[in-house]
Amino acid sequence: MTPRGDGSFEWLRERLPTLQAAASADDRDLVWVDESRTVAVSRDTEGRLELFLPGPPLASALKPVADSLSHHQWWFDDGGTLDASRLQFAEAPHFDGVVSFLCAELMRNGAATDLPQAFSRTEPAIALALARAALGSEVLVGLAGELLLIDGLTRVAAGGEERRAVISGWAGSVPSSRDFRLGTTGIEVKTTSGTSSKHHVQGLHQVEVGHADGGEVETGLYLLSIGLRWTDAAEGGTTIPSLVEAISNRLEADDREAFHQRLTQYGGDAGSGYRHDRDKFVATYARPFTTRFERLYDMGDPRIRLPRRGDLETFSDLDIDSLSFRVDLPGRVRGDLNPVVGWQAILARLHGSVDPA
Template identity: 70%
Template sequence: MAQQGDGSFEWLKEQLRGLDSAAAEDARDLVWADESHSVGVSRDPQGRLEIFLPGTPLRATIKAVSDSLSHHQWWFADGGVIEASKLQFPGAPHFDGVVAFLCAELLENGASSDLQIAFARTEQSIALALTRAALGSEILVGLAGELTLLDGLLSNVEPPQRWQVLDGWAGSMPSSRDFQLGATGVEVKTTNGSSSTHHIQGLHQVEVGYADGGEVETSLFLLSLGIRWTDPGEGGDTIPVLVERIAQNLEVDDRELFHQRLLQYGGDTGSGYRHDRDKFVASYARPFTIRFERLYDMTDPRIRLPKRGDLSTFTDLDVDSLSFRVALPQQVRGDINPTTGWSTVLDRLIGDFATR
């Protein structure tokens, strides 16, 4: 099924707001932005927006764009077929306006007469949209993961230890650890995917080191959380719900510290989460569920990652500048590493911390 419009931003945004997700991977409902069918939009089965640009394969010069661009043959229910390049956008909440703007830009830049030239003229805007969406989604996912752990810890320690848990959460503050629970360090890595594949921002995130207060760490865990965004009515937590639940478990003075650490999450006070302002913002209020939790003991020798000492011979290397991706297996050491099951994960992290 296809609809077509006048190419205006307002019309497109309204149409995309009501556009349903595809029923299957090989099925699409297209909204054509103009009568000449030079720019079309659909949603995939996961609800992510796609721009279809019929014709021969387009050439992208910016990596962020080329990584999201593909070319295929597409069939319609009425037997029609087209060849088209497809731009795949991230599943960032409320991306309708951005995609509507990009479609309008493509048309304004002459997509109906020379698609490659129009695409080249619009590519910088496409790249900017893709980069910002990826960054925003990454920060949102990270915040959801850290708040999930903070909520779990606070709900499972006695009131005298709650201040210590909150004090051990870095939030927006510069810190070598996401959580420092006494001599135990915890890095929280959250993903939308089904595997424990994560970006590591420095060797310190995977090496036992020192707490911010100078105390020598005795253990280091990486908590890998997989989350799934759900539709309203399907259940799950939201960031505002977690914030309110966490605040209820804190003394009044501690709540103020908690909200201050939230405000700069992601490094920007302008875009950080402020509960009174943002609790009804759709991106934050989007529900999610935890699909898996895996607590990896990073001191296990079976986890083979580079160590600082391994790089000592590279005298011209700034070791602290390294970043890389890890792909941790579902099983490192039987059912011992990683620890799975939310209550078991919390018990292991709290350990003797609650008895201090």
């Protein structure tokens, strides 16, 4: 039987953590927010929360909401149907409280009697929640991907000098043309919670060889694409604190301090980023994850068909450096040579770029 609540934040905050992920893409277990079946909550197959708002399609005035809103018809086990707008939230750790609040706001704004009007009144809060969740998840996923690479490179390093070169080559959150610079090789790390190598690129320089900071020589550029999946404690996996601990234990004192300084600045100003002693037990960071895939793309390969600076220089009114776009890289570009697949092969390829000088 589908449970129904009293529309209160407190009831939802207790109920949502027990809601299980859907068994398949076509199945949903609904938790109705109130006895009138005005609003329902579910999880998709990845455990991401969804809001179901029964009735005709709802009109959205704000882009973050419009991008996450769709309308479908669903079938119940007893043969009944449900026409509903669905809001899908990005995967963000411990988002149960936010969705509980939004449901309570919908009810407070009169969803039981006029859902479109209640939705319109609540939409600014929904938009804010979606934007902040996307940003928080993006930063967290990005940090996890870069730490995975640092962990791997410091693990295969021949000694302290090579480990120092890895840490000094990591930009952290400091504005830089590259996430990593190993010798004359640049590395961009792109991490996603999706199932394919689709990534947001913030400027042509991220996919073109030769854009090292300070005008230094860059002879090669790799894009490391990592697919990450959040898990629960029963499934196991690694965590951001466990990676930080493992990396720190391999470093000498000065290198460890430099590493932690970069961590503190990641995702915000100094003092608001990840601080290991303070944050290693915080649930947001301690959530375990595994990787779906690891692919290292050689961006100098002409078979990767992306815009190049030379293609756009004829557009005299275009600010080329302002461009941002999404890439959808294939699983295979050049046989088994590009991309390099799997951590062992990737680390073997990149280790040769580490310059301990």
